[in-house]
Amino acid sequence: MKLLLIGSGGREHALAWKIAQSPLLEEFYAAPGNPGIGEHAVLVALNIDDHDAVLAFCREKGITFVVVGPEAPLVAGLADSLRAAGLAVFGPSAAAAQLEGSKGFTKDICARFGIPTGAYQRFNNAPKAKAYVREQGAPIVIKADGLAAGKGVTVAMTVEEALAAIDDCFEGAFGAAGAEVVVEAFLDGEEASFFCLCDGKTLLPLATAQDHKRVGDGDTGPNTGGMGAYSPAPVMTPDLVERTLKEIIEPTMRGMAELGMPFSGVFFAGLMITAKGPELIEYNVRFGDPECQVLMTRLKSDILPILYATATGTLDQVTAQWHDDPALTVVLASKGYPGSYEKNTPIRHIPAESADAKVFHAGTAMKDGQLVATGGRVLNVTARGKTVSAAQARAYALLDTVEWENGFCRRDIGWRAIERE
Numbered sequence: 001m002k003l004l005l006i007g008s009g010g011r012e013h014a015l016a017w018k019i020a021q022s023p024l025l026e027e028f029y030a031a032p033g034n035p036g037i038g039e040h041a042v043l044v045a046l047n048i049d050d051h052d053a054v055l056a057f058c059r060e061k062g063i064t065f066v067v068v069g070p071e072a073p074l075v076a077g078l079a080d081s082l083r084a085a086g087l088a089v090f091g092p093s094a095a096a097a098q099l100e101g102s103k104g105f106t107k108d109i110c111a112r113f114g115i116p117t118g119a120y121q122r123f124n125n126a127p128k129a130k131a132y133v134r135e136q137g138a139p140i141v142i143k144a145d146g147l148a149a150g151k152g153v154t155v156a157m158t159v160e161e162a163l164a165a166i167d168d169c170f171e172g173a174f175g176a177a178g179a180e181v182v183v184e185a186f187l188d189g190e191e192a193s194f195f196c197l198c199d200g201k202t203l204l205p206l207a208t209a210q211d212h213k214r215v216g217d218g219d220t221g222p223n224t225g226g227m228g229a230y231s232p233a234p235v236m237t238p239d240l241v242e243r244t245l246k247e248i249i250e251p252t253m254r255g256m257a258e259l260g261m262p263f264s265g266v267f268f269a270g271l272m273i274t275a276k277g278p279e280l281i282e283y284n285v286r287f288g289d290p291e292c293q294v295l296m297t298r299l300k301s302d303i304l305p306i307l308y309a310t311a312t313g314t315l316d317q318v319t320a321q322w323h324d325d326p327a328l329t330v331v332l333a334s335k336g337y338p339g340s341y342e343k344n345t346p347i348r349h350i351p352a353e354s355a356d357a358k359v360f361h362a363g364t365a366m367k368d369g370q371l372v373a374t375g376g377r378v379l380n381v382t383a384r385g386k387t388v389s390a391a392q393a394r395a396y397a398l399l400d401t402v403e404w405e406n407g408f409c410r411r412d413i414g415w416r417a418i419e420r421e
Helices: 010-019 051-061 071-075 078-084 103-113 126-136 159-170 238-258 291-298 303-312 388-399 415-420
Strands: 002-007 027-032 065-068 088-090 120-123 140-144 153-156 181-185 190-198 203-211 214-216 220-223 228-231 265-274 277-284 327-334 357-361 364-367 370-373 377-384
Touching: 002 010, 002 051, 010 027, 010 291, 010 303, 010 357, 010 377, 027 051, 051 078, 065 078, 065 303, 071 078, 078 088, 088 303, 103 120, 103 181, 103 238, 103 277, 120 126, 126 140, 126 159, 126 181, 140 159, 153 159, 153 220, 159 181, 190 238, 190 291, 190 303, 203 238, 203 291, 228 291, 228 388, 238 265, 238 277, 291 327, 291 377, 327 388, 357 388, 377 388, 388 415
Parallel strands: 002 027, 002 065, 065 088
Antiparallel strands: 120 181, 140 153, 140 181, 190 203, 190 265, 203 228, 214 220, 228 327, 265 277, 327 377, 357 377, 364 370
16 A cells, blocks of 8 residues: 655654554655654655645555545645545545534534533624623633634633633634634533544544643643643543443434535544533544554554545444553653744654654654754653553653753653552
């Protein structure tokens, strides 16, 4: 199989590392990729926003399968353009990708098909949104409707904080993503992530994970794209997994098909486990980042046939086998993230991978022969262990051998699971 992987982050490095292990792979390209992905695939300087250029490259190289990693190209319809030309593509259509591209769209889907989620209202101007917040009181959640790289959500504990978040959205803090705002009820409970593949008519449940969104130890400070994760999430008992499938994922699959936009790709359900059971916070339509890193570390099966079956409507013919051992990943970020940070700081040493530990590149590049940090989230130090605490110890031991002066991390990734142990 000749494959093109779209993306350049830690999620895509984890996918590239796993895909490269497949005996089915003949030629492997990645656009634009990063130096870590370059260890597994030929990097191509393609503008992934230029669908014609991506298609021309696929034709030139005889690519038969395209795996789209990030959400932005999916929301922009890259999968549609490539599918129309006869290519197999892993990732939903632009219509189905609205599940991530518009939070209001997802809430409307939930309302229409009886999927448990927080009560909500949609607003296209600040005064009405603020009046609703004053009426409802706090705590309350303010979300920019569109894609905001994981940063467009404010869990406001006071009315004043909610009003400021509304101003941020309508005054352009998140660009076009904030042109509409969703205000929703605060859900009390423990967050978890559930990943499930779908080919439009069949579901293949993958695994659970728990992300750490806030920048500081003890879940303090502003939200980020994610500072670390582990899988599986102990809060997601077999009963809760079953309920999530029956009450949330299956009605979404059926509903999307009924609306003429069948979903093909990854359902990444962000859940709140409340006293009533699982409730949907939001959908993403691609693998999580950094959750993908722990999922790929735990997946025993060859991933390529699974991705291809998802893309070609044959998901009922494959299964996924998992390592029972938990995996944990810690994000090494640039000092200052999620605010402004210095770019192109040198990374002098990254340790070699072992059988159960690996450093994935997220925001890195080569500059004048030197590996440098170019992003906010830069490296994902990932390890497996018999317990979450063993995986945590292994990950931090590996992390402490990375030589990068401008990096920082949280030191408590996995704390909820370790408390349960």
